[in-house]
Amino acid sequence: MISKVFFDNIDAVAEEKELSREQVFEAFTQGLIAGCKKAHDVRSCRVELKEDKNEILVFTQHLVVDELSLDLDKNYSQMLLADAKKINSRIKVGDILEQKIDPKDFGHFAVRDFKSRLNESLVTSQKENLYNHFKSFEHEMINARVIDVQDDHYRLDIGKDLTTLLPKKEALPKDQFHVGDHVRVYVSDVEMKTKWPKVFVSRSHPSLIIRLLENYIPEIKDGIIEVMGISRDPGDRAKIGVKSNDSKVDPIGACVGEGGSRIREIVKALSDEKIDLFRWSDNEKELIANALQPAEVVAVTHVNPKEKSALAIVPDDQLSLAIGKLGQNVKLAVQACGWSIDIKSETMAQGEGILY
Incomplete structure (x- = not known):
């Protein structure tokens, strides 16, 4: 069958569906195979698309046998050798006999199956492309x-005609978004579902801060500065340990930016979540000692590398600051640096006879 119109429209269909030409060809091929099977009551058909000649070739396929059997290849309909030889005198048992057919002769039900499989294949390819696109943004x-905006979630447009939900439990306490607002979210997972891919997003994930740091601080993105440890009470405070791989670059200064310009943008993106930076x-x-900042530490003693535990001694007036409200500062310090930290004031240490 010659169909110049079909080949001329391939690019338009591919652009409309956001598919490759190969995917459109494959969907059309699968549609023709389904229509061929229905029209000719066979188990197998073959399609060949010759774009250079604007030609669409469709063939039915039969397995040639000397006698019909239920034990042979079930992927093919069977044809007795005697009947097959009437079509091709050189055919022999075990060969696949192909007969060219014209898709224009498809009846109502064959056309129905053709359209159904064509659309199904197009949608499957769209789903796969969409999944692969967002999978590349995972993490x-x-x-x-x-x-x-609903009581328990925000619905977000994430592009490619796909939406997802940001549960309020994955948002920050100070987040107060309205319809039309733009928001940065972290893609925690992407799963293929029955209908369309599902993209899971979060604003409370610790890695969101790392991605924001990479976005606003070129030295981190370029690997000059590394984020070595991070801990977070989402929406309230985060503690981040950074180090520089270049002696000429101050990791804290680079992250803060001139006049606090860089860190200010990150804090704004996190709805005013406070960020403590410390030098790794x-x-x-x-x-x-650095992890417990902004508290001043007089000494660190009783260091046990095996158990990764230590005792920090702080001035009496720094004890509450070192521990933090509801123990937040020491908790974040422990999570960020990976050490178990006990804290005592100088008076407490002296009273217990601790030398430092």
Whole structure:
């Protein structure tokens, strides 16, 4: 069958469906095979598309046998050798006999099956492309637009005509988004579902801050500065340990930016979540002391590398700051640096006879 119109429209269909030419060809092929099977009551058909000649070739396929059997290849309809030889005198048992047919002769039910399989294949390819697109953003940050607000979630437009939900439990306490607002979210997981891919997003995930740091601080994206440890009470406070791989670059200064410009943008993106930056160190005592900032640490003692535990001594007037409200500062310090930290004031240490 010659069909110049079909080949001329391939690019238009591919663009409309956001598919490749190969995917459109494959969907059309699967549709023709389904129609052929229905029209000719066979189990197998073959399609060949010759774009250079604008030609569409469709063939029925039969397995040639000397006698009909239920034990042979069930992928093919069977044809007795005697009947097959009437079509091709050189055919022999075990060969596949192909007969060219014209899709224009498809009846109502064959056309129905053709259209159904064609659309099914197009949609399947669209789903696969959509899944692969968002899978490439898994564990990354994306921009989304709020299109609906409910009591327990925000509905977000994440592009490619796909929406997802940001549960309020995955949002930050101070998030107060309205329809039309743009928001940055972290893609925590992408799953293929029956209908369309499902993209799971979060604003409370610790890695959202890392992606924001990479976005606003070129030195982190380029690997000059590394994020070594991070802990977070989403929406309230985060503690981040950074180190520089270039002695000329101050990791804290680079992250804060001139006049606090960089860190200010990150805090704004997190609905005013406070961020404590501390300098990472390979020296355990320095690391622990830095992690407890903004509290001043007099000494770090009783360091046990095996159990990764230590005791920090702080001035009396710094004890509450070192521990933090409801123990938040020490908790975040422990999570960020990976050490178990006990804290005592100087008076407490002296009273217990602790030398430091």
